[in-house]
Amino acid sequence: MNNLNEVWSKRFTHYMNEVQKYMRFVFTGHLAIVLVFVIGAVGYQYSEWLKVVNASFPAEWIIALIIGFILAFSRPVTLLREPDQVYLLPLESKMSLYFKKALTWTFWSQIGLVSIVYIVAIPLLNTVTELSSAQIWTVLIIIILLKYLNVQIEFHYRYANRGHNIGVDKITRAVLSILTVQSILTARFSFVILFIVLLLIYDWALVRRVKEQPIPYEHFVKLEQNRMMGFYRFANYFTDVPHLRGSIRRRSWLNFVYSIVPYSQKSTQNYLVYRTFIRTDDHFYLWVRLTAISSIVVLLVNIPIVTWIVVAALSFATTIQLKYALLSSGDFRMDRLYPVVKSQRKQAVQKVLRLFMVIQAIIVTLCAVGQPLFFVLAIILIVISEVTFMMTKDPSEDN
C-alpha cells in the first residue's frame, strides 16, 4: 500500500521540479513583460466598459458559456509513464489509491483558472444583475463543485472508453455545466439541482463500467506524453529545452523563397538554413508570434516612445532566439563533414535572419502608418536586430 503512495509522491516531486525549472524562464522572459502590458491594457478597457455597459447585457449567459467551456476541459493529470504498463501491472487492484491522489492534484491544479475567470466577472455581475454578494459567492462554491464533478467524470469516461469519442463527453459536460451556472445565476435552484443530479447519474453510469475494465494504461500514458510535450514546447519558446524535436511542416506556399539560393558549393548552408527555418514549426512560429505581438502593440498603442521600446525589445528577442536556435550545434549532422568552411553556417543564418527581420520591419511599419514618426520603427527594428546578431556570442563556438 505504502508503495503506491511513494510512487505518486516521487513522481509528483519530480514533476514539480521540472515545471519549476522551466517556469522560471517563462516568467523572466520577454512574453511575461508583454503579458503585463496586455493585462494592464485589457483591465483598463474592462473597467471603462463597465461604466457604460447596458443593463440588458446578457451577462449570465455569457459567463455561463465561458465557465462551462472551461469546466469541460478537465484532463486528468496521472503522471503515468510508459514502463508502468509492465511494472505496475501486478498492482492493478490497488491502483485506485494512486488515481485518487492523481485526481486530487488534477482538481486543485485546475481550480485556479476557472475561479479567476469567475472572480474577474464579478464586477460585471454587480453592474448588470441584482445578485446579492452572498449569492455571488454561492455561485463560486457551485462552480468549484462542478469542477470536481467534471474532473471525476472526464477521468471515468476516459477510463471506461479508453479515450474514444472524448468530444461527445466534453460536449455533454459543457452543456450541463453551462445550464447549471446559468440557472444559478438566474436563481432557479430547482434546475440547478436537476442538472447536478444529471451529472451525478452520468458519473455513476461511467463508474459502473470502469469497474469492469482493466486500466487503459496506453491511453493515459499517451495523454501524459502529449501533456508534457505541450509543456516543453511552451517552455521552449523561452529557453532551450534539450531533446525537443520540433515538428516539421512543408509550407509549400513558401517554396518560392528557396529560389533565391543559387546552386553552388558556396550556398550549401543557405540551401539548408532557409529550409530549416521555414519548415521547423518552432523557429517559424516564433518569428510569426513575435512579429504579430509587435504589430498588435503598434496598432493599439499611439505613444511613440512605448512602441519604440516594445518593437526594439521584440526585435532583440526574435534575433537572439533564432540565432541561438539555428546556430547551436547539439547532435551530429552530416553538414559537419561537408568540405565547406565552417563560417558558412553563420553567414547563412545571418542572411536568413536579415531577410525575415526586414519582413518584420515592413509589417510593423505598415501597422503604424499614420502615426507620427512611424518610419522610425523600421530603423530601430533593423538596427537592433543587426547589433544583436553582431554583439552576441556564437553558440556553435562553445565546443
Add this chain to the structure above:
Amino acid sequence: MTLLQLTEVTGGYTRKPVIKDLTFSIGQGELVGLIGLNGAGKSTTIKHIIGTLLPQNGEIRLNGVTLNEDMEKYRSSFSYIPETPVLYDELTLKEHLELTAMAYGIDQHTLKSRSEDLLKEFRMERRLNWFPSHFSKGMRQKVMIMCAFLVNPPLYIIDEPFVGLDPLGIQSLLDQMDDKKKDGASILMSTHILSTAEKHCDRIILLHEGRVRAQGTMNDLRKAFNMPNATLDDLYIAMTKEQDHE
C-alpha cells in the same frame, strides 16, 4: 598507392584513450573490413578518420593531407555512412541529394544522372518528395547510402552497413561497392556480418581493446591465429576466447 594512413593514432572521447597506437593503411581500390567486438573501438576509429574526434597522438593522412593541412581536400576525399542514419527532418529525399551534391561541388547535370541511377538501384524513385519521418529504418539507411555514393569520392567509410537493410538493399549496396572498387575507389567498412566481410573484403583489420590484434588477408589472419582453414567466424570466436582467458 596508399590512400589512407593511420600512424600510431591514440584517442577517445575523454582523456582515457579508447584506441591505442593504431597503425594501418588502406590502398587505392582496396576493400578493408574493420572487425571487432562491441566496444573494441571500431566506431571510435571511424570518428577519428572522419574528423569528428581529433587524435590525442599520432597522425591521420588521407589523400596525402591531414585535416589540419587542407580541410577541403581531406573532407572531399571521403563520404561516410553512419551506423544510424542521420537525416534532416526538414529536407525531402530529393533535397538531401541536392544538398549533398552542392556541398561537394557536383554540377547539376552530374547530380541528375547519378541520382537517377541510384534512385533506381535502391527503388526509391517514387519517394523523392517525402520527408524522412515517413521513411522506415531501411529507407533512411538507403538515403544515407545514396548520398554517399552520389559524391563519388576516393574513399568510402561505412559503419555497420547491413543492419536494417532488406536482402535486396544489401545486394544493391554490395553491387555499388564492387562498382566503385572497379573504378579505383577504396572502402573501409566496419561490420559484424562476418560471412559477408570474409567474402568481399580484400583485407581485414581485427581490433581488440583499442589495438590492432591482427591485420591482412584471410590467409594472413589464419597464420596469425595459427588456424589453417578457419573461417572469419572461427577466428572471431578465437579472439573472443583469448579475451576470456585474460
